[in-house]
Amino acid sequence: MRTTDELFLLLTTDDGRLEGMSQRGFGLTASLLADLVEAGRLHLSDDRDPKAHLVDSSPTGDPVLDHGVLRLVQKRPGTRLSSLVADRKLNPEPLVVVRLQGAGVVGHEPKRMLGLVPDRYPTLDPGPEAHVRSRLAAVLAGAQAPSRGDATILSVLQGLGVAHRVLKTEAAGRSSRELKKRVEEVVASTPAGDAVGRAVSALNTAMITAVVIPVVVAGGSS
Numbered sequence: 001m002r003t004t005d006e007l008f009l010l011l012t013t014d015d016g017r018l019e020g021m022s023q024r025g026f027g028l029t030a031s032l033l034a035d036l037v038e039a040g041r042l043h044l045s046d047d048r049d050p051k052a053h054l055v056d057s058s059p060t061g062d063p064v065l066d067h068g069v070l071r072l073v074q075k076r077p078g079t080r081l082s083s084l085v086a087d088r089k090l091n092p093e094p095l096v097v098v099r100l101q102g103a104g105v106v107g108h109e110p111k112r113m114l115g116l117v118p119d120r121y122p123t124l125d126p127g128p129e130a131h132v133r134s135r136l137a138a139v140l141a142g143a144q145a146p147s148r149g150d151a152t153i154l155s156v157l158q159g160l161g162v163a164h165r166v167l168k169t170e171a172a173g174r175s176s177r178e179l180k181k182r183v184e185e186v187v188a189s190t191p192a193g194d195a196v197g198r199a200v201s202a203l204n205t206a207m208i209t210a211v212v213i214p215v216v217v218a219g220g221s222s
Helices: 003-010 024-038 063-073 081-085 093-102 127-141 148-160 176-188 195-220
Strands: 042-044 051-054
Touching (some): 003 024, 003 093, 003 127, 024 042, 024 063, 024 081, 024 148, 024 195, 051 063, 051 081, 081 195, 127 148, 127 176, 148 176, 148 195
Antiparallel strands (some): 042 051
């Protein structure tokens, strides 16, 4: 599974409810962008809020990655990472759901009561999520070196402000502040000169710019 799939599972309860946050799409989009960097399709500049350049628009054979490539073809070269994170058309959630359903990991209960009860994606195979959580617990405990995907997931969860809620068991008693510090340490441990490492480090800033600042501005203008 790619980080988009793993993040979706972490943000979905066992009975299929999606974590109640309108920013979930931002997180999935951010993880898709990191996957595209790792696949060598997207280049990010060294700016604090990097400029993104699509370097290869040929098909990847992965429906989720190809969705990202097709959308990025339509974007202006040099678009800031924070702007891409906030692009709702980049959100890969529907395709991630299809892939997880096809693999028998989640099911689908369609929305009902005129949409008042939203779609649910109950867990059919708990193994994949359990593996992800076990891996992240080991990383947070310092018992295992983080992969690029681990660092991406932790950075995105922290950027969404839900790391402690989603990883409460894996945090092993750490407070929200302590977990935030540990996530920062993990993200900082990714190779500074590595393209994916730079992308992961930039995601937190991009998430804050895309998710938190608009909310604060909207709140202040009411």
